[in-house]
Amino acid sequence: MPAITLTGVAKSYGGGEHAVRNLDLTVPDGAFMCLLGPSGCGKTTTLRMIAGLEQPTAGTIAVGDRVLDSVERGLYVPPEKRGMGLVFQNYALWPHLSVRDNVEFGLRMRKVPAVERRARAEAALKMVHVDAAMDRYPSQLSGGQQQRVALARMLAVNPSVLLLDEPLSNLDARLRLEMRAELKRIHEESGATIVFVTHDQLEALTMATDVAVMNEGELQQVAAPMDMYDRPANRFVAEFVGSPPMAIVDVGPSPAGLAGSLLRFAESRVPGSLEGAQCSPTAVGIRPEALRLGPPPGATWCEEAVVEAVLPAGSSWTVRLRVLDTELYAVSYTPVEAAPGDVVTCWTERMHLFGADGARLSAWDGAASPAKGAVA
Numbered sequence: 502m503p504a505i506t507l508t509g510v511a512k513s514y515g516g517g518e519h520a521v522r523n524l525d526l527t528v529p530d531g532a533f534m535c536l537l538g539p540s541g542c543g544k545t546t547t548l549r550m551i552a553g554l555e556q557p558t559a560g561t562i563a564v565g566d567r568v569l570d571s572v573e574r575g576l577y578v579p580p581e582k583r584g585m586g587l588v589f590q591n592y593a594l595w596p597h598l599s600v601r602d603n604v605e606f607g608l609r610m611r612k613v614p615a616v617e618r619r620a621r622a623e624a625a626l627k628m629v630h631v632d633a634a635m636d637r638y639p640s641q642l643s644g645g646q647q648q649r650v651a652l653a654r655m656l657a658v659n660p661s662v663l664l665l666d667e668p669l670s671n672l673d674a675r676l677r678l679e680m681r682a683e684l685k686r687i688h689e690e691s692g693a694t695i696v697f698v699t700h701d702q703l704e705a706l707t708m709a710t711d712v713a714v715m716n717e718g719e720l721q722q723v724a725a726p727m728d729m730y731d732r733p734a735n736r737f738v739a740e741f742v743g744s745p746p747m748a749i750v751d752v753g754p755s756p757a758g759l760a761g762s763l764l765r766f767a768e769s770r771v772p773g774s775l776e777g778a779q780c781s782p783t784a785v786g787i788r789p790e791a792l793r794l795g796p797p798p799g800a801t802w803c804e805e806a807v808v809e810a811v812l813p814a815g816s817s818w819t820v821r822l823r824v825l826d827t828e829l830y831a832v833s834y835t836p837v838e839a840a841p842g843d844v845v846t847c848w849t850e851r852m853h854l855f856g857a858d859g860a861r862l863s864a865w866d867g868a869a870s871p872a873k874g875a876v877a
């Protein structure tokens with residue numbers, strides 16, 4: 502299955518407000534792409550357009566050379582002719598069919614012989630752990646079980662493109678974790694191209710090969726999960742991806758306090774690197790896990806901080822600190838001995854600078870490079 506390409510795609514509903522604006526996006530063959538963003542950012546609309554359930558108001562959608570939508574050419578291929586498997590939040594199982602028959606339904610439509618149908622349905626139900634409820638009806642299942650039957654129904658058909666809209670949202674935390682691993686395995690084994698909508702950044706980071714972040718109908722960045730985490734394109738992505746979120750401190754007209762301290766350090770590492778309108782930072786960001794406590798390992802940025810609270814969470818410790826004029830959170834994966842009121846040294850070797858338009862200033866990357874041997 503070749504790549505899915507969206508070119509200049511837009512969608513507005515009646516009122517004129519754009520749900521999706523000028524979207525250029527390529528989902529590479531065999532990718533597991535997560536469309537990630539806050540509620541209302543246009544990710545479901547994008548998925549529904551790929552599926553053919555909504556028609557774009559501008560642009561082109563193609564799979565390889567096959568154009569599925571072209572507003573300019575008046576071309577539209579209906580969902581059933583796109584050869585894609587869909588699982589949506591409202592999983593729409595047939596209420597009058599048993600679980601087994603629901604899963605067999607798509608295979609029946611494709612005229613798969615009865616014996617093979619049965620075997621494929623059972624294998625798919627086993628995969629999502631609802632094989633024990635095979636002879637029940639949807640109304641006799643929990644929401645989470647229904648969601649898994651919907652997944653099984655799609656998996657049984659084995660399509661080369663799977664479109665999933667928050668298919669794990671009704672599952673409890675443990676099952677969600679299990680299903681994430683399961684979906685990842687299914688992706689690796691089947692070689693299918695998956696487009697997966699979620700507002701959960703952890704879900705996106707853990708499963709995707711590529712993440713596309715959207716906000717207010719516009720694409721913000723497309724990148725591999727760790728690239729996006731390490732080099733977010735702008736302030737929006739920086740704050741949306743990562744938990745707890747990156748702390749971003751605005752730089753005032755005459756930078757003082759924490760922002761001033763960070764900028765002076767940046768300037769000292771790469772003299773002149775921050776000059777010029779293009780490269781003038783308006784904000785500085787630090788991820789909580791990049792803020793360390795204790796003696797710095799070398800010539801990294803450091804300041805004294807007052808511990809305000811220590812919040813142990815089993816495997817990690819979140820510490821609220823007051824650093825100069827700013828409250829910051831640090832996350833440590835080793836026990837924190839400090840107590841409220843203690844003065845400690847905090848340091849970081851990784852900060853992010855943002856320009857006036859919110860874009861991240863990558864020119865500065867590496868300037869804070871740690872002393873050799875420092876723990877990254």
Ligand SMILES: Nc1ncnc2c1ncn2[C@@H]1O[C@H](COP(=O)(O)OP(=O)(O)OP(=O)(O)O)[C@@H](O)[C@H]1O
Nearest residue numbers: 514519520538539540541542543544545546547700
């Ligand atoms: N059928 C519709 N008619 C009118 N407006 C719509 C329709 N569907 C979506 N919208 C609007 O389009 C925008 C994008 O909606 P969309 O469902 O794509 O967002 P989303 O990112 O998937 O959100 P969520 O995570 O809440 O599902 C929203 O402002 C929404 O209100």
